[in-house]
Amino acid sequence: MDNKIIDESIQGQVLKFETKNTAGKKLFLESYGCQMNFSDSEIVASILTEKGFSMTQNFEEADLIFINTCAIRENAELRVRNRLNDFKRVKKKNPKLLVGVLGCMAERLKSQFLEQEKLVDIVVGPDSYRDLPNLIEEAEDGHKAINVILSKEETYADLTPLRLGSNGVSAFISIMRGCDNMCSFCVVPFTRGRERSRDPDSIIAEAKDVFDNGYKEVTLLGQNVDSYLWSGGGLKKENLSSEQQAAATNFAQLLEKVALISPQLRVRFSTSHPKDMTDDVLHMVAKHTNICNYIHLPVQSGSSRILEMMNRGYTREWYLDRMAAIKRIIPNCGISTDIITGFCSETEEDHQQTISLMKEIKYDYAYMFSYSERPKTLAERKYKDDVAEAVKKRRLAEIIELQRLNSGIKTLLGIGQVHEVLVEGFSKKSNEMLMGRNSQNTVVVFPKQNYKKGDYVNILATRCTTSTLIGEPV
Numbered sequence: 305m306d307n308k309i310i311d312e313s314i315q316g317q318v319l320k321f322e323t324k325n326t327a328g329k330k331l332f333l334e335s336y337g338c339q340m341n342f343s344d345s346e347i348v349a350s351i352l353t354e355k356g357f358s359m360t361q362n363f364e365e366a367d368l369i370f371i372n373t374c375a376i377r378e379n380a381e382l383r384v385r386n387r388l389n390d391f392k393r394v395k396k397k398n399p400k401l402l403v404g405v406l407g408c409m410a411e412r413l414k415s416q417f418l419e420q421e422k423l424v425d426i427v428v429g430p431d432s433y434r435d436l437p438n439l440i441e442e443a444e445d446g447h448k449a450i451n452v453i454l455s456k457e458e459t460y461a462d463l464t465p466l467r468l469g470s471n472g473v474s475a476f477i478s479i480m481r482g483c484d485n486m487c488s489f490c491v492v493p494f495t496r497g498r499e500r501s502r503d504p505d506s507i508i509a510e511a512k513d514v515f516d517n518g519y520k521e522v523t524l525l526g527q528n529v530d531s532y533l534w535s536g537g538g539l540k541k542e543n544l545s546s547e548q549q550a551a552a553t554n555f556a557q558l559l560e561k562v563a564l565i566s567p568q569l570r571v572r573f574s575t576s577h578p579k580d581m582t583d584d585v586l587h588m589v590a591k592h593t594n595i596c597n598y599i600h601l602p603v604q605s606g607s608s609r610i611l612e613m614m615n616r617g618y619t620r621e622w623y624l625d626r627m628a629a630i631k632r633i634i635p636n637c638g639i640s641t642d643i644i645t646g647f648c649s650e651t652e653e654d655h656q657q658t659i660s661l662m663k664e665i666k667y668d669y670a671y672m673f674s675y676s677e678r679p680k681t682l683a684e685r686k687y688k689d690d691v692a693e694a695v696k697k698r699r700l701a702e703i704i705e706l707q708r709l710n711s712g713i714k715t716l717l718g719i720g721q722v723h724e725v726l727v728e729g730f731s732k733k734s735n736e737m738l739m740g741r742n743s744q745n746t747v748v749v750f751p752k753q754n755y756k757k758g759d760y761v762n763i764l765a766t767r768c769t770t771s772t773l774i775g776e777p778v
């Protein structure tokens with residue numbers, strides 16, 4: 305086997321790569337999955353442009369193709385596989401082309417990709433991007449290059465991401481990596497490893513830097529931002545003395561530090577976890593007008609029995625209490641969620657509980673999925689994926705329809721009100737119209753006049769579509 309397992313101890317070889325001339329080589333980088341994956345791609349682009357690569361939008365002319373992958377559901381993986389077959393055809397014409405798989409599918413499918421299917425030359429997991437220059441060199445020398453080692457410390461804190469495909473107004477900043485929650489349906493703890501928080505000083509510095517470069521909004525990213533905790537040594541809460549805990553920076557404090565950079569900088573964050581979201585965080589959102597009144601709080605199911613099997617760490621009642629806290633502390637807060645239909649053993653009654661919860665809360669927006677069993681997860685090992693595909697899909701269609709109605713009502717309620725909108729660019733349909741979002745994350749469209757990207761404009765909403773408000777500057 306000529307696969308080279310590169311471990312963290314030989315990262316020093318990166319230096320060797322610097323003497324090699326990569327100038328002029330073109331990198332095509334395509335990303336799938338969540339915002340964290342897109343934010344990782346910006347780290348990858350930063351590392352490789354430092355080494356002399358230039359980015360291309362056209363994979364036919366690339367010397368190196370990287371695909372940053374997602375493993376969250378089976379169809380996410382299928383899409384990546386189809387794409388790899390496209391790249392294989394280009395490689396036939398250009399044998400020197402290198403193809404690499406990055407991100408969440410790397411760990412799971414490393415040997416399949418490299419050996420059985422010979423689809424790729426390089427496989428790199430989410431914690432090993434510093435090793436990329438080294439691995440590319442290995443691949444250029446004809447070796448198969450792989451590093452899927454997950455780290456307990458890596459946060460890429462010192463690297464400045466190259467903002468890819470950004471609108472120049474909003475930037476994403478990762479504040480932590482990995483996840484320790486082990487929700488039974490979820491593959492993320494296996495693909496991204498243990499949870500670790502990033503040094504707040506480096507987060508503030510990055511947020512200041514984007515603001516100085518004209519950005520007006522940052523979104524702080526983590527799989528569970530409420531468990532963010534920085535104690536200096538990167539230790540977990542349970543391993544800290546009470547004095548150390550008191551001196552540590554928690555998520556509410558981090559939010560405040562970022563909000564204080566400038567009142568002109570909007571702050572958003574994702575994802576909040578119902579089991580860990582404290583009133584402190586909600587009070588901090590209420591305290592600073594530039595922290596947006598918007599919370600994404602995934603519920604997954606309205607049935608306490610299913611939530612228990614999902615290992616989510618809360619009940620329906622607990623979740624409703626957190627919702628009540630949001631409504632009490634942040635009046636006029638936009639709320640969105642994630643929901644899974646057809647999890648193992650889900651009955652019609654469980655499904656009806658999800659429906660009744662949705663009717664009660666009336667989310668502004670929801671991301672909805674039918675359950676897809678993932679290898680290695682607790683659910684795969686412990687439970688049977690026993691809800692028929694047709695039933696999963698029918699339940700999914702029902703909640704999508706209900707959410708469509710709820711979203712429509714929510715948008716309608718915005719009519720007649722004045723919304724502070726941060727302009728992100730032209731609207732999809734016309735260059736005479738601008739689009740942006742209000743604090744609650746609803747898209748607002750209005751006539752351009754003399755306004756431009758990055759401006760804050762007060763808009764009186766006069767009409768709407770299901771999810772977009774339309775109005776006039778006031």
Ligand code: SAH
Binds near residue numbers: 489490604
């Ligand atoms: N950390 C976030 C979610 C990350 S994954 C949280 O805890 O909420 C994004 C969403 O994908 C999840 O909220 C869930 O709704 C969905 N998801 C995750 N695994 C899934 C699976 N196996 N099948 C279907 N949907 C899944």
Ligand code: SF4
Binds near residue numbers: 483487490491527577
């Ligand atoms: Fe997955 Fe749960 Fe972690 Fe979210 S909190 S990433 S759903 S394990």
Ligand code: F3S
Binds near residue numbers: 338340373491
């Ligand atoms: Fe994100 Fe997909 Fe990985 S949702 S964390 S890219 S599995």
